[in-house]
Amino acid sequence: MTTSETGHAGESAAAEYLRAKGYAILAQNWRQGHDELDLVASDGEILHIVEVKTRRAGSLTPPEAAATRRKFRALTRAAACYIRTTGWTGEVQFDVAAVVISDNGTPRVELIENALEYNW
Numbered sequence: 001m002t003t004s005e006t007g008h009a010g011e012s013a014a015a016e017y018l019r020a021k022g023y024a025i026l027a028q029n030w031r032q033g034h035d036e037l038d039l040v041a042s043d044g045e046i047l048h049i050v051e052v053k054t055r056r057a058g059s060l061t062p063p064e065a066a067a068t069r070r071k072f073r074a075l076t077r078a079a080a081c082y083i084r085t086t087g088w089t090g091e092v093q094f095d096v097a098a099v100v101i102s103d104n105g106t107p108r109v110e111l112i113e114n115a116l117e118y119n120w
Contacts, residue, residue: 010054013107
């Protein structure tokens with residue numbers, strides 16, 4: 001499995017995980033210019049901007065370790081662009097979906113809510 005395939009599998013697993021938890025997926029791989037969001041979901045009145053980080057089982061670092069300060073700055077810019085584009089006026093929350101793909105291809109998803117505290 002290539003790195004790209006691993007990332008795609010992680011995003012698909014995270015989207016399915018969120019759907020199973022009752023979230024509505026509003027966008028997957030949303031892009032505008034250089035801005036990109038992995039998943040945008042809603043569980044009612046909260047817009048969840050979800051950064052998906054995926055690793056194969058046995059990786060030296062956990063997936064959530066890749067959610068760096070620099071990545072969150074880019075995520076914030078992209079979220080602001082998404083909100084302007086869609087006209088969202090409710091609450092916004094930044095989450096991380098940490099996905100580990102086992103050797104047999106089975107994903108394990110952990111949702112880390114409020115991974116970035118941000119005051120708009």
